[in-house]
Amino acid sequence: xxxxxxxxxxxxxxxxxxxxxxxxxxxxxxxxxxxxxxxxxxxxxxxxxxxxxxxxxxxxxxxxxxxxxxxxxxxxxxxxxxxxxxxxxxxxxxxxxxxxxxxxxxxxxxxxxxxxxxxxxxxxxxxxxxxxxxxxxxxxxxxxxxxxxxxxxxxxxxxxxxxxxxxxxxxxxxxxxxxxxxxxxxxxxxxxxxxxxxxxxxxxxxxxxxxxxxxxxxxxxxxxxxxxxxxxxxxxxxxxxxxxxxxxxxxxxxxxxxxxxx
Numbered sequence: 543x544x545x546x547x548x549x550x551x552x553x554x555x556x557x558x559x560x561x562x563x564x565x566x567x568x569x570x571x572x573x574x575x576x577x578x579x580x581x582x583x584x585x586x587x588x589x590x591x592x593x594x595x596x597x598x599x600x601x602x603x604x605x606x607x608x609x610x611x612x613x614x615x616x617x618x619x620x621x622x623x624x625x626x627x628x629x630x631x632x633x634x635x636x637x638x639x640x641x642x643x644x645x646x647x648x649x650x651x652x653x654x655x656x657x658x659x660x661x662x663x664x665x666x667x668x669x670x671x672x673x674x675x676x677x678x679x680x681x682x683x684x685x686x687x688x689x690x691x692x693x694x695x696x697x698x699x700x701x702x703x704x705x706x707x708x709x710x711x712x713x714x715x716x717x718x719x720x721x722x723x724x725x726x727x728x729x730x731x732x733x734x735x736x737x738x739x740x741x742x743x744x745x746x747x748x749x750x751x752x753x754x755x756x757x758x759x760x761x762x763x764x765x766x767x768x769x770x771x772x773x774x775x776x777x778x779x780x781x782x783x784x785x786x787x788x789x790x791x792x793x794x795x796x797x798x799x800x801x802x803x804x
Contacts (some may be wrong), residue, residue: 553582561589571597627728631660635677638723647730649700660726664697666704680710681724689713697728706731 560574561719573590577583621628621639627647637660640652648655648664655663665673676686687693693709710727747758 551578553580557582557586557589560586579609609670627726627730629660629726629728630723631726632723633680635659635661635674637663639725645730647699648697664699666696666698669695680713706735733804778786 547789557574562790564570564572564574570593573593574586576586576590613636621641624643627644628641629637629644631637636657637655638657639651640655645651661670661673661677672686676683676688681687681689687695687709689711691710693711694707695707696704697707697709698704708729708731712725712727714723714725746761
């Protein structure tokens with residue numbers, strides 16, 4: 543073996559030794575020595591370029607994983623702290639996400655509802671056909687729940703208690719048809735409905751006596767006028783004149799109006 547062959551053999555052995563050392567230590571961040579102007583040196587240089595590219599892609603992958611985990615943590619924090627019920631369902635209506643507010647609203651734990659039908663659990667029996675129709679049309683049908691709209695409806699708790707709810711439906715396309723899903727943002731409107739009824743009661747009745755006031759009387763008269771079809775209409779101001787002539791007023795609705803206005 544001449545000197546040049548011996549030198550090339552030694553360089554190759556050194557290169558293989560460096561590569562084996564990297565493999566044993568699992569450390570590929572340090573490039574192997576490169577002997578310039580030799581065939582073995584060109585091999586080492588090409589190897590270093592490949593390792594550099596692999597390290598770069600690994601770094602990008604690790605950054606993407608870290609960003610994804612951070613995003614998942616933020617989403618989880620929003621989901622868990624939301625005051626509204628957030629329920630995610632797939633295209634078959636099966637529940638795949640159920641936040642703590644939904645547990646409180648519907649009376650079920652998350653583990654109890656995952657994989658079960660949202661419609662069968664929470665939609666009223668007489669509304670299920672419309673809900674299924676809406677789901678089959680991806681909530682874009684002319685009737686039933688609508689996509690990206692605030693829908694007012696009634697839902698059902700685990701105790702079978704019905705309650706008014708506002709439901710807003712959004713969607714997410716995760717790149718696979720099997721993973722497409724809808725997210726239902728549900729707000730329990732029980733307190734809001736009670737407040738509206740209370741305000742209506744305050745508007746239509748006296749706060750001290752509880753009797754219906756003038757506003758209620760006027761709206762009742764207008765309603766009766768719109769519903770009735772008499773050829774002539776008589777309007778009396780004051781209760782006594784009204785009672786004086788009530789025997790001449792045959793429609794039962796007028797007598798009911800007197801009783802409610804007394």
